[in-house]
Amino acid sequence: MKSLSRGLDVLLGVAGLEQGATSTEVAERLGRNRVQVARSLHSLEAAGLLDRDARTRAYGLSWRLRTRAVLAARARLMVEGPRILREVVEATGVSAFLAEVRGDGAVAILEDVPSGLSWVGRSYPLYCDDAGQALLWDCTREELETVFAGTEFIAHGPQAPAGVAEFEARLIAARRRGYSVVDGESQPGVFAVAAPVKDFSGQIVCALHTEGPSERLAPLAERHGGIISEQAERLSALLGWRP
Structure with missing residues (x-):
């Protein structure tokens, strides 16, 4: 022993x-x-x-060990994720999601949606997605330029960023705050707060976020942001992340 x-x-x-x-x-x-x-x-x-x-x-x-660790972390995410989402819904009363990067978009992989309308598998551009800033949380300006190379910043919502510089400014503000706030970017009148989730290696594997009508949720941004950031840190710890 x-x-x-x-x-x-x-x-x-x-x-x-x-x-x-x-x-x-x-x-x-x-x-x-x-x-x-x-x-x-x-x-x-x-x-x-x-x-x-x-x-x-x-x-x-070794890569053998890293691969097994990544698979184990993914399996745990799929087990622990729904529990975290349920607690977020109970605390906020709105829909909660876990989203990941796929290509140049963000895709919901798990959800707890009181309304019953599923968003799992749907892709939205990273620059305006509810989870986009949280998924690109650690990116430098140079990395953002690479991510968005060739991307046309179409205004899906009235507040969508017009380019990389505007996206970066919002990302910097989100880091200071501890969570991102996306209001009217993916769609008009849609409000979301999000925070990154990391695995044992410190890599961002997904983002935890809420979503709902701006009129009702904007006044609750600080409260919901605190809940989301706390639960994202908790899920990260369950995946082996130690700051």
């Missing part, structure tokens, strides 16, 4: 370093004997859980 525990500690130590690490760096991070750590790293590599860079000699999580 001790050897298993040591091995798991070493594996987690490597997982916590995005760029990988040598045996010395892992030992220093864990405060452990370098020889013991080196043995554990060698065993984990032999088991296919770690890969070693031939040039830098640094260890990193």
